[in-house]
Amino acid sequence: MSRHPWVLALRYLAASPGRTLVMVVGLGVALFLPAFTVVVGRLAQDRLLDRAEATPLVVGHTGNEFDLVMASLYFHGDIGDGLTYDVLDALTPYGTAVPLHLGYTAGGAPIVGTSLDYFDERGLVVAEGRHPAVLGEVVVGSQVAADAHLRPGDTLRSDQKNLYDLAGAYPLLLHVVGVLAPTGTPDDTALFCDIKTTWVLDGLLHGHETVTQRNAVAGVDDNLEASLGLFLFTEITSENLPTFHLHGDASVWPVSSVLVWPRDARAHDEVLGDLAVDEVRQAVRPVQVVRTILGIVLRIQELLASWVVLVAVSTSLFVGLVVSLSLRLRQGEITLMRRIGASRGTVVAMLGVEAVLLLVGATAVAVGLTIAGRAVLAAAVGL
Amino acid sequence: MTEPLAVRLDEVGFSYGDAGFRLTLPAWQVARGARVGVVGPSGCGKSTLLGLVAGELVPDTGAVEVAGTRIDQLDDGGRRAWRVRNVGLVFQDFPLVDYLDAVHNVVLPYRLHGALRLDAAVWDRAARLLDELGLAGKHGRLPARLSQGERQRVAIARALVTEPSLLLADEPTTGLDAANADAVMALLAQAVAARGMTLVMVTHDHRLEGRFDDVLHLSGGAP
Known part of the structure; x- marks a missing residue:
C-alpha cells in the first residue's frame, strides 16, 4: 500500500x-468498559481458583462450605470457632494440618492465628525481619505493611471486637517482627501470628499482675481468689511474658478451621471419607467449592455479556452515525x-487508514485505562 | 499541413439517464495553445461538455479525442490515469483540502494516483509555482489562513503542477466581482500562455468573451 x-x-x-482526541477517547472508553469487565472477571476467577487449587482440603465445623472456604482461604467473613485444637491430632497423621484461628482484625486487616507450617505450605517468604517467635508478635502482609507504613519494630493494636463487651478481652498491642514478600494473594492483606496470640485476643490465655492478699477478694496464701479489678496486661513484654498462662486444657481451645495438605492421594481421600460421616466437622475441597461459585459468577457474566453485546451494537450504531x-x-x-485523480479505492484506503489510526489510538486508551483500572483495583481490593 | 488539435469532438451525444437533458455536438475542435470559452445559460450543458473533455463523463455516441487520445475508448482506470497526466482542472469556488497547507494542496494529485510520482522535482515545481503566483512565504499556511484570492491561486497551482497540456476551468469567475473575475482570467491566461497550454473555460460571464481566441455558444443542449 x-x-x-x-x-x-x-x-x-x-x-x-x-x-481527534474526542473520537479516540470516546472510542477508547467504549472499548475499555467491556474489555475491563472481562479482564477483571477473568483475573478474579484465576486468583480465586489459584488459591483454591493450592489448598487441597479445608476442615471446619459443619455448615456452609462456601463460608468455610471464603474465610479460610480468602479471610472473608467470620465462621466462628467451630473446632477445638485437638482436631489436629486427628488430622496430622494424614499430612500437614495447619490450624487457623480467625475473627480478629488490626487496623481493619485480618489477624490470622496459625502455625509456622502455614508459611511453608503457602510459600510465604519474610522479606524483612523474622517469623513470630513469642506471644504478641506478628508478621504483616506486604499490602498491610505498605498501607500502614509498618516495619519490624513497629507496633499496632488489635481492633476492639465489640465495643460494648466490657467483660471481653481488651485490644492487644502487637509487635511487628517481620514483613512478608508480596504474593498477589490474600496473604498480602493479612497479619499472621502464632495461634496462641489469638487465644490471648480471646482472653483465654492471659497475663495479669500477681494476686496478693491486697487485691484478692477471698482465699489465703497460694489459693487466692482474684478481684475483677485485677490488672490484665494488654501488651506482652519480656517482663510480663512469664505471667501469661491458660486455665484449663489447651486441646479444647478454639480453632476456626484447619488447612490440610495430605501426604498423598490416599490420605486425601481418607480425610474426606472419615469426615463424610462426622456430624460436627466437615472436610471440603476448596477447588470444588470455588468452581461452584465461579459457575454462578459465570452465568451472571454471560448475562452481562449479552448486555455488553447490546452496548457494542449501540456503540457501533453511534460510531456509524458519526x-x-x-x-x-x-x-x-x-x-x-x-475529480483530480483519486479512485474510489484510494478514497476508501485513506478513510480506512484514518479509522485504523483512530482504532489504534482508542485501543491504546482502552489498554491504558485497563492498566490504570487494574492498578486502582490492586490498591483498593488487592486484585 | 493540418493544424494540431488539442480537442476534437465528433457527433457527440450525451444524456443523464432519464433526466431528460441531452447534449448534442455535431463537431467541435480546439486548436493546441488556444484559449477557448464555452458560454451559455445555466443548464445548457457547459459543465457536461467539460466533463466529456476531461474524461469524467463518457459520451453515449460519437468520439472524444484529446491530445491525440480517443478517451471515450478508455476504461474508467485508463481515463483517470490519462486525465491526471494530461488535464489540469480548475473548479468553481477553487476548493482546497482544508487540512492540507498550500504546498501540500498543490502536490495533492501526486498523492491520489499511482501514475504520478511525488519526488523532489515535484516539490520544487510546486514551490516555484506558488512563488510565481505570489504566495512566497505562505507555502505552509492552511487554507483557513489564506485570503480568497490566495486560495484561488493555490487551486490554479494545483492544476498546473502536473504540467498538463490542457487546462479546463469550470466557471472559475462565478460569484466574483468584475475586478476579481478579470484578475482570475488574467492569471489563467498568463499561466497557459507561459506554458503553451490550451485553455478551455466554461463561463456564463459574456463580458469575458473578448479574452478568448474562440468562443463556443451553447444553448439548450446544442451549439
Whole structure:
C-alpha cells in the first residue's frame, strides 16, 4: 500500500487535535468498559481458583462450605470457632494440618492465628525481619505493611471486637517482627501470628499482675481468689511474658478451621471419607467449592455479556452515525479528490487508514485505562 | 499541413439517464495553445461538455479525442490515469483540502494516483509555482489562513503542477466581482500562455468573451 493515504490520514487527524482526541477517547472508553469487565472477571476467577487449587482440603465445623472456604482461604467473613485444637491430632497423621484461628482484625486487616507450617505450605517468604517467635508478635502482609507504613519494630493494636463487651478481652498491642514478600494473594492483606496470640485476643490465655492478699477478694496464701479489678496486661513484654498462662486444657481451645495438605492421594481421600460421616466437622475441597461459585459468577457474566453485546451494537450504531455525518461533511473534499485523480479505492484506503489510526489510538486508551483500572483495583481490593 | 488539435469532438451525444437533458455536438475542435470559452445559460450543458473533455463523463455516441487520445475508448482506470497526466482542472469556488497547507494542496494529485510520482522535482515545481503566483512565504499556511484570492491561486497551482497540456476551468469567475473575475482570467491566461497550454473555460460571464481566441455558444443542449 502506498504511503500517501497514511500521510493524508495523519494530516487530517493532526489538523484537528481536539476532534481527534474526542473520537479516540470516546472510542477508547467504549472499548475499555467491556474489555475491563472481562479482564477483571477473568483475573478474579484465576486468583480465586489459584488459591483454591493450592489448598487441597479445608476442615471446619459443619455448615456452609462456601463460608468455610471464603474465610479460610480468602479471610472473608467470620465462621466462628467451630473446632477445638485437638482436631489436629486427628488430622496430622494424614499430612500437614495447619490450624487457623480467625475473627480478629488490626487496623481493619485480618489477624490470622496459625502455625509456622502455614508459611511453608503457602510459600510465604519474610522479606524483612523474622517469623513470630513469642506471644504478641506478628508478621504483616506486604499490602498491610505498605498501607500502614509498618516495619519490624513497629507496633499496632488489635481492633476492639465489640465495643460494648466490657467483660471481653481488651485490644492487644502487637509487635511487628517481620514483613512478608508480596504474593498477589490474600496473604498480602493479612497479619499472621502464632495461634496462641489469638487465644490471648480471646482472653483465654492471659497475663495479669500477681494476686496478693491486697487485691484478692477471698482465699489465703497460694489459693487466692482474684478481684475483677485485677490488672490484665494488654501488651506482652519480656517482663510480663512469664505471667501469661491458660486455665484449663489447651486441646479444647478454639480453632476456626484447619488447612490440610495430605501426604498423598490416599490420605486425601481418607480425610474426606472419615469426615463424610462426622456430624460436627466437615472436610471440603476448596477447588470444588470455588468452581461452584465461579459457575454462578459465570452465568451472571454471560448475562452481562449479552448486555455488553447490546452496548457494542449501540456503540457501533453511534460510531456509524458519526462516520456517516463525517463523510457527509467531507463530501466536498472527497468529490474534489475523485475529480483530480483519486479512485474510489484510494478514497476508501485513506478513510480506512484514518479509522485504523483512530482504532489504534482508542485501543491504546482502552489498554491504558485497563492498566490504570487494574492498578486502582490492586490498591483498593488487592486484585 | 493540418493544424494540431488539442480537442476534437465528433457527433457527440450525451444524456443523464432519464433526466431528460441531452447534449448534442455535431463537431467541435480546439486548436493546441488556444484559449477557448464555452458560454451559455445555466443548464445548457457547459459543465457536461467539460466533463466529456476531461474524461469524467463518457459520451453515449460519437468520439472524444484529446491530445491525440480517443478517451471515450478508455476504461474508467485508463481515463483517470490519462486525465491526471494530461488535464489540469480548475473548479468553481477553487476548493482546497482544508487540512492540507498550500504546498501540500498543490502536490495533492501526486498523492491520489499511482501514475504520478511525488519526488523532489515535484516539490520544487510546486514551490516555484506558488512563488510565481505570489504566495512566497505562505507555502505552509492552511487554507483557513489564506485570503480568497490566495486560495484561488493555490487551486490554479494545483492544476498546473502536473504540467498538463490542457487546462479546463469550470466557471472559475462565478460569484466574483468584475475586478476579481478579470484578475482570475488574467492569471489563467498568463499561466497557459507561459506554458503553451490550451485553455478551455466554461463561463456564463459574456463580458469575458473578448479574452478568448474562440468562443463556443451553447444553448439548450446544442451549439
